[in-house]
Amino acid sequence: MIKFLVKAILRDKNRSLLPIIVISIGVFLTISLSGYLRGVMGDMIDQTARFETGHLKVMTRAYAGNKDQMPNDLALLGVNELTQSLRKEFPNYQWVERIRFGGLIDAPDAEGESKGQGPSAGLAIELFSDNSGEVERLNIPHSIVSGRIPQKAKEALIGDEFARKLKLDIGDEITYLGTTMNGSMTMESFTISGTVRFGMAAMDKGAVIIDISDARNMLDMENGAGEILGFSDEGVYFDETAKQTEQAFNAYYANSNDTFAPVMFRLREQNNMANYLDYVDSFASMFVVIFVIIMSVVLWNTGLIGGLRRYQEFGIRLALGESKGHIYRTLLTEAVLVGILGSLAGTSLGLAAVLYLQVHGIDISGMMSGTTMMMPSVLRAKFTTDLLYIGFIPGVAAMVAGNMLSGIGIYKRETATLFKELEV
Amino acid sequence: MSHENIISIEHVSKRFPVGDGEFTALSDITIYFRRGEFAGVVGPSGSGKTTLLNIIGSLDTPTEGTAVVMGRNISNLSHKESARLRNMHLGFIFQVYNLLPVYTVFENVEFALILQHKSAAERKKAVMEALEWVGMAGMARKKPSKISGGEGQRVAIARAMVKRPDLVLADEPTANLDAKNAHAIIQTMKNLNRELHTTFLFSTHDEKVMSYLDRMVHLEDGKVAKDEFIKTKTTKP
Incomplete structure (x- = not known):
């Protein structure tokens, strides 16, 4: 059955090409922007630590x-x-x-x-x-x-x-x-x-x-x-380890009233870095959630259009003895296959963009002549292993979610009504 | 040829909600079809032919009465059981031949056997045999878009017959065919009826089809107006 579905996916461009393009673009944007922003933010944190705050x-x-x-x-x-x-x-x-x-x-x-x-x-x-x-x-x-x-x-x-x-x-x-x-x-x-x-x-x-x-x-x-x-x-920088060290050191001087007593700060507490670090932590997941929602809505609509176009096919398959549940499951299987193809394409393109930007970066020195911010003037992306799945899994999930939503239409319609689609 | 009833329709009524009221498509119909019959339900549009075929094909259920097909009460079947009945025992032929455009002629016929989990070798043998019955073996690799309407309907017959069903339901199968093709198609089905003892039940108002039928059940306003048994004709005069 899978072989049969793959044949249809490869032969019917309306069934595969549009969703693959949509997913590829979404996954590409997720990976390239995540990698780029993570690289920029990571560089800024790293630079700040090296030049100013230490860990x-x-x-x-x-x-x-x-x-x-x-x-x-x-x-x-x-x-x-x-x-x-x-x-x-x-x-x-x-x-x-x-x-x-x-x-x-x-x-x-x-x-x-x-x-x-x-x-x-x-x-x-x-x-x-x-x-x-x-x-x-x-x-x-x-x-x-x-x-x-x-x-x-x-x-x-x-x-x-x-x-x-x-x-x-x-x-x-x-x-x-x-x-x-x-x-x-x-x-x-x-x-x-x-x-x-x-x-x-x-x-x-x-x-x-x-x-x-x-x-x-x-x-x-x-x-x-x-x-x-x-x-x-x-x-x-590991905040938890740094916090333990900081607490141990400061406990030693906790009872001193000397204004010249040493005090330890961790990176997170300096230069207003706390919000920045929290932002970095939540950024990737926020990006993925937004991506999944937007992609699901887009693919839901794509799936609906595709589903409407395929009611005739569903009617034939019902007549041949396929159950609604089986048709629905094959739709989801198709969605997984298309999702994998689109996500693979998007991930490949996204990683290529990240690796390019990691090597070449974007030079913003011309915009920074008057700035006093501790940030690099060449903003580079950063490849991390999570980029391998940060777009891939949501890409497949969005395609499946979109088809799950649109496929519900099969259940909502009476079998005889679906069958009636055949009476052109 | 066995004389057991393959279809038993007893006091079947079917009503559809229309606005605040109801439309009665079938009204207290009782009718039986025997295994191996080459029969048709005939009548004008809106007489209830398609509704009756939908119920027999377990695509719909009666509002009242009992419809038993292949020993199974249609009203009591789950979606899955209905699908299994269609998959194992019923074949459908449509007005438009409704082949899946992305698949070849061979694959369209093969699809029903994939649903039956037949092996590749079994499928190939059965599909080629079915295509030979309808004279389409030479076009197995062609896409539906590359064959004519008459050829498409032959493939549709092969698709319905490949799983050797007990009952084939054909809804206006010649409506989109010219006279020559229509006669050829009906003759093919008649031959299969004789050779494989498959029961054929048509929904039609086409005189060409009627001329081949051994039995015609006339429906009018959802009721059986006449149940007519005709002397068997094996070839068109």
């Missing part, structure tokens, strides 16, 4: 309350001991120290006169540490546009856009003008070892990256750091 972050309570101002006067002290303690207590995370600093970058010319100045977003990381993983974490080797990674003290990486704006080349000197942890003025010169482009407008416009030891010297932050970031060994 966990330790700050002083006072620093946490004003962290947007990079208040290094409220930074953690005694961080060597604290970091060692974190590494011992929570070995599933890699703990790294960072200092953020704001200030002015001055670019002197050959005569020592200023040829340009601009505000900087400074980031001091463990550049020279072999174990920190910071160079790889921030994808610095692949982000370097020219020059190299700093190899010794007093060398700095500078944002490529920033460098071009100040007309700076590799080997040029820049001077940082800012305030120390104690509030006094500081000036420090660095040699540009390379320029970087992270693909994030917020970083690329004024980035200055130096080693944390240079920052400590420059800002009088001996054994201090604004933040200690923790990254899970798996490289993926």
